Every structure is written in structure tokens, then in C-alpha cells.
Amino acid sequence: MSQPEITRASTADLYDAHVLKNYGRPALTLVRGRGSLVWDDQGRQFLDFTSGIAVSALGHCHPHWVAAVQRQAGELIHTSNLFRNPNQGELARRLVGQAGPGRVFFCNSGAEANEGLLKLARLHGMKKAGGEEGKIYKVICAKSAFHGRTFGGMSATPQEKIQKGFRPLVPGFAFGELNNLASFEALVDDQTAAIFVETIQGEGGVNPATPEFLLGLRDLCNRRDLLLMLDEVQCGVGRTGKFFAYDHAGIRPDAIGMAKGLGGGFPIGAIWVGEKAADLFQPGMHGTTFGGTPLACAAALAVLDVIEKERLLEKVTVNSVPWIASLRALANDFPSQVLGVRGCGFMVGLQLVNDPAPTIGALREAGLLAPAAGGNVIRLLPPLTATPEELARSVEIIRAVLVAQS
Ligand SMILES: Cc1ncc(COP(=O)(O)O)c(C=O)c1O
Missing domain, CATH: 3.40.640.10 (Type I PLP-dependent aspartate aminotransferase-like (Major domain))
Known part of the structure; x- marks a missing residue:
């Protein structure tokens, strides 16, 4: 006997129909994470510098x-x-x-x-x-x-x-x-x-x-x-x-x-x-x-x-120095878009001249997830385990997006 076909509503549809409207409509459905990376339901990979808003300190699914x-x-x-x-x-x-x-x-x-x-x-x-x-x-x-x-x-x-x-x-x-x-x-x-x-x-x-x-x-x-x-x-x-x-x-x-x-x-x-x-x-x-x-x-x-x-306090201290320096260099290179860089360690804010929403969207399309904060700020909150290569990659993505928007 043939089974009736079960049609599953998309996650976005389920949210639209059943989840209270207190959050803005999310742009992605995330399904998997490893270390500093997450994947969405379309198989796209992202460097996750949102870290669940500073929550995923060890990145995603740390084996220990x-x-x-x-x-x-x-x-x-x-x-x-x-x-x-x-x-x-x-x-x-x-x-x-x-x-x-x-x-x-x-x-x-x-x-x-x-x-x-x-x-x-x-x-x-x-x-x-x-x-x-x-x-x-x-x-x-x-x-x-x-x-x-x-x-x-x-x-x-x-x-x-x-x-x-x-x-x-x-x-x-x-x-x-x-x-x-x-x-x-x-x-x-x-x-x-x-x-x-x-x-x-x-x-x-x-x-x-x-x-x-x-x-x-x-x-x-x-x-x-x-x-x-x-x-x-x-x-x-x-x-x-x-x-x-x-x-x-x-x-x-x-x-x-x-x-x-x-x-x-x-x-x-x-x-x-x-x-x-x-x-x-x-x-x-x-x-x-x-x-x-x-x-x-x-x-x-x-x-x-x-x-x-894993001596993460030392790693954050050491690895954040060149990362923040490159972010400051970005701010210098794009003065009409970036006002400055604030914060320390792996809690950094890039203050933009304008509303950061379009830049956050462009970063997402380019493979970097980062949340907004008050005062036109994009927050960068890597997991404490983020590697120097991942940090450098985030700067490359931001630079490419700023070039495209300039
Ligand atoms: C400094 C600070 N205090 C309190 C809160 C509230 O925490 P929760 O969302 O876990 O209730 C937040 C959340 O962003 C926060 O950043």
C-alpha cells in the first residue's frame, strides 16, 4: 500500500506560522557546526563570529x-x-x-x-x-x-x-x-x-x-x-x-x-x-x-x-593582537565607511559610519556571521578557540565587502 506523501513545511514557514514574532525574521536556518564553522540547510558554510552571541566559547561541538x-x-x-x-x-x-x-x-x-x-x-x-x-x-x-x-x-x-x-x-x-x-x-x-x-x-x-x-x-x-x-x-x-x-x-x-x-x-x-x-x-x-x-x-x-x-586565555591574548591591528588598518583604509575599532581580546566592535545592517548582510553572503550592536557597530565575537588563520580570514572577508560597498 502506498504511503500518503508527507510534505514538510520549510523551517522558515514553521517559524512564520508558529513562533512568536518577538525576534526579527532570521536570514538563515543553521543545521550543523564544527569549531568556528557552521552550515545552513542549503549546505553553505560560514565562519561563525556570532558564536551564538558570545556563547559558544569553545566553538561548535568541541570533542571534550x-x-x-x-x-x-x-x-x-x-x-x-x-x-x-x-x-x-x-x-x-x-x-x-x-x-x-x-x-x-x-x-x-x-x-x-x-x-x-x-x-x-x-x-x-x-x-x-x-x-x-x-x-x-x-x-x-x-x-x-x-x-x-x-x-x-x-x-x-x-x-x-x-x-x-x-x-x-x-x-x-x-x-x-x-x-x-x-x-x-x-x-x-x-x-x-x-x-x-x-x-x-x-x-x-x-x-x-x-x-x-x-x-x-x-x-x-x-x-x-x-x-x-x-x-x-x-x-x-x-x-x-x-x-x-x-x-x-x-x-x-x-x-x-x-x-x-x-x-x-x-x-x-x-x-x-x-x-x-x-x-x-x-x-x-x-x-x-x-x-x-x-x-x-x-x-x-x-x-x-x-x-x-588549551591555554585559551593566552591564545585569545596573543591571537587578538594582530587581528585587532588588521581591523584597525581596515578602519584606516576605509575612513568613509568605518569610524573605528573598539574592544579587546575576542570582543571587538567595528563602528561603521552608517547603519551596519547592509554590511552584516553582505558579510553573511560572503561567508562571515557577525551580529550588530548599538551605535552602528558590527560585533566580532569569535569562539575562544578561533585560529589565527580564521581571524585573518574574517579580516579578508570584511575588506572584500568594504571594497565592494565603497
Ligand atoms: C551584558 C549582558 N547582560 C545580560 C544579558 C542578558 O542575558 P540573557 O539573554 O541570557 O538573558 C545580556 C545578553 O545579551 C548581556 O549581553
């Missing part, structure tokens, strides 16, 4: 990561936090080893990590106010920040395009100018509990906080008994050639939010809280069902193993 996740998936996947699991304990130990004495809480995304930090700020404020709630609760963030799409994250993100439609927001946020210490200092009052900034703004256009600014914030927080909380969700876990981007400035924050690269593609977020504030969260005050599962923590431990074994 795949083996660790496969092994753990066959052993124990989820337990909830009603029980301990060995991987969560070990991952917390490793992160404390990177960040310094303190404690770690695990969650599932960057926004959720930042929610944890914002709740921590409230608890610090309550302690400062002698246990009274709602007296000291303000958090000072930076203009052009991006901290996520939850209510707390959005409220800390002063962008019309992010906040529009969702007001009223969480009260208590004020915004200074990144790298203008006086503007932050002027906002501190008796109700201020914390300062919260990205060490390098990602979505805002790859805007690094300068070491002087970070040192100044550290001093301001010390003087006024504020928590210095750093959002390392995008720039952390090796992306700049140090484990945390603030390591370049030689400071230590009171708390850190991380996610993205930590799981190498498996969803996991975390906050590290230094000793000053590590005891503020007491049993029952915070939690999440999926936080720190054996599987998520196995993925993150595999990322940390590979960063160490």
Missing part, C-alpha cells in the same frame, strides 16, 4: 565538551536544588577560584543572573538600613547599558526600544555616563545600595569601562558602603583574554553576573558574591528549579577544563 555532556546525560541530568549534586559543588569551587573568596548561585541565563544581583542589592540596602525594607534600594547603572529582558533587567537598561510597552518598570534605578565617574558620584544618595555596570557594554556597542573608571567606582563603593556589581554576562569567561574582563583593571567587585560563555552553549547563568555580601541570601530567599543541574554544570566544567588545558 560533547563527551562530557554525553557522559553526564547518561548518568544524571536533573535533581532540583532539594538535593546536592557533585558537579554544582565543583563548579562553584572553580568559580570561587577565579573570582576570589565568596559563594556562587546558579541559574539559567544572563537576565536571571542579573535579577539575582538586583535582589542582592536590595538585601544589602536592607542591612544598611538596620533591617528596614524599602529605605535603601537604589541602583546606579550606566546609560547605554543592557542587562536583560526581565523586569529588573529592563529597568536597569535605559533604552526606549527595550522598555517601550512594558512600563511601569521597577523603581529605583538611576543612570550615569559610562567612564564618567563624577556622573555616578553625583547620583549616589542615602537611598543608594549598589552600582551595577557591564565591564564592557556589549549590546550598547562594545564600550569598555576604562580601568580608571572601574578603580574609581571601587573606591566610591568602598567610601559609601555600596555593592559594586559587575555584569560579565557577555564579556566574562575568557572572552577578553582574562577570565573576567575586570581582571584587566586589577579590581575585585562585590558581586558578578555571568552566563553566555560559561556553558559553552548549554544554558547556565551564575552569580558570584564576595565575602562582604555572601551571607545576605538566607534559606528560602531565592532559588530556581533548573539552577545548577548536573548536566548544565558538566557543560560549564568542560568549558573551564578546555580553557585551562
Whole structure:
């Protein structure tokens, strides 16, 4: 008996029909990845310098990561936090080893990590106010920040395009100018509990906080008994050639939010809280069902193993120097199209004169995937494993596209 023919709708059609319209329409359907490369459903190959927006730290399907996740998936996947699991304990130990004495809480995304930090700020404020709630609760963030799409994250993100439609927001946020210490200092009052900034703004256009600014914030927080909380969700876990981007400035924050690269593609977020504030969260005050599962923590431990074994921090540091130099040379050669190059390590922004969308489309057609950021910026976020040849190839592709567009 002949089977009725099954016609499968294309992935694009399925998205158009059934996926909520909160994202713009993607240009590609990706089906496979290896290292720095991905392939679409038409068999076309791309150099992937989007890395899932700074997530795929080890590139795609790194054999050590795949083996660790496969092994753990066959052993124990989820337990909830009603029980301990060995991987969560070990991952917390490793992160404390990177960040310094303190404690770690695990969650599932960057926004959720930042929610944890914002709740921590409230608890610090309550302690400062002698246990009274709602007296000291303000958090000072930076203009052009991006901290996520939850209510707390959005409220800390002063962008019309992010906040529009969702007001009223969480009260208590004020915004200074990144790298203008006086503007932050002027906002501190008796109700201020914390300062919260990205060490390098990602979505805002790859805007690094300068070491002087970070040192100044550290001093301001010390003087006024504020928590210095750093959002390392995008720039952390090796992306700049140090484990945390603030390591370049030689400071230590009171708390850190991380996610993205930590799981190498498996969803996991975390906050590290230094000793000053590590005891503020007491049993029952915070939690999440999926936080720190054996599987998520196995993925993150595999990322940390590979960063160490393959000396990826050194590689990012060394390999980024000629790469960024060639990108700067490009900016010099095409001054009517490129305004400049910002960032460090493998978190770089190419600021264009005009809207970057047509250039991003042309790069894609030429085989390079890179996301946009605010302020006419094209972000280049190679996996930490990207080779000098792949980095050089990205510059060749960008040069060819700029020539074609000039
Ligand atoms: C600095 C920063 N913080 C927070 C977030 C939110 O992370 P998630 O999308 O995992 O919620 C992002 C995401 O781009 C980010 O770049």
C-alpha cells in the first residue's frame, strides 16, 4: 500500500506560522557546526563570529565538551536544588577560584543572573538600613547599558526600544555616563545600595569601562558602603583574554553576573558574591528549579577544563593582537565607511559610519556571521578557540565587502 506523501513545511514557514514574532525574521536556518564553522540547510558554510552571541566559547561541538555532556546525560541530568549534586559543588569551587573568596548561585541565563544581583542589592540596602525594607534600594547603572529582558533587567537598561510597552518598570534605578565617574558620584544618595555596570557594554556597542573608571567606582563603593556589581554576562569567561574582563583593571567587585560563555552553549547563568555580601541570601530567599543541574554544570566544567588545558586565555591574548591591528588598518583604509575599532581580546566592535545592517548582510553572503550592536557597530565575537588563520580570514572577508560597498 502506498504511503500518503508527507510534505514538510520549510523551517522558515514553521517559524512564520508558529513562533512568536518577538525576534526579527532570521536570514538563515543553521543545521550543523564544527569549531568556528557552521552550515545552513542549503549546505553553505560560514565562519561563525556570532558564536551564538558570545556563547559558544569553545566553538561548535568541541570533542571534550560533547563527551562530557554525553557522559553526564547518561548518568544524571536533573535533581532540583532539594538535593546536592557533585558537579554544582565543583563548579562553584572553580568559580570561587577565579573570582576570589565568596559563594556562587546558579541559574539559567544572563537576565536571571542579573535579577539575582538586583535582589542582592536590595538585601544589602536592607542591612544598611538596620533591617528596614524599602529605605535603601537604589541602583546606579550606566546609560547605554543592557542587562536583560526581565523586569529588573529592563529597568536597569535605559533604552526606549527595550522598555517601550512594558512600563511601569521597577523603581529605583538611576543612570550615569559610562567612564564618567563624577556622573555616578553625583547620583549616589542615602537611598543608594549598589552600582551595577557591564565591564564592557556589549549590546550598547562594545564600550569598555576604562580601568580608571572601574578603580574609581571601587573606591566610591568602598567610601559609601555600596555593592559594586559587575555584569560579565557577555564579556566574562575568557572572552577578553582574562577570565573576567575586570581582571584587566586589577579590581575585585562585590558581586558578578555571568552566563553566555560559561556553558559553552548549554544554558547556565551564575552569580558570584564576595565575602562582604555572601551571607545576605538566607534559606528560602531565592532559588530556581533548573539552577545548577548536573548536566548544565558538566557543560560549564568542560568549558573551564578546555580553557585551562588549551591555554585559551593566552591564545585569545596573543591571537587578538594582530587581528585587532588588521581591523584597525581596515578602519584606516576605509575612513568613509568605518569610524573605528573598539574592544579587546575576542570582543571587538567595528563602528561603521552608517547603519551596519547592509554590511552584516553582505558579510553573511560572503561567508562571515557577525551580529550588530548599538551605535552602528558590527560585533566580532569569535569562539575562544578561533585560529589565527580564521581571524585573518574574517579580516579578508570584511575588506572584500568594504571594497565592494565603497
Ligand atoms: C551584558 C549582558 N547582560 C545580560 C544579558 C542578558 O542575558 P540573557 O539573554 O541570557 O538573558 C545580556 C545578553 O545579551 C548581556 O549581553
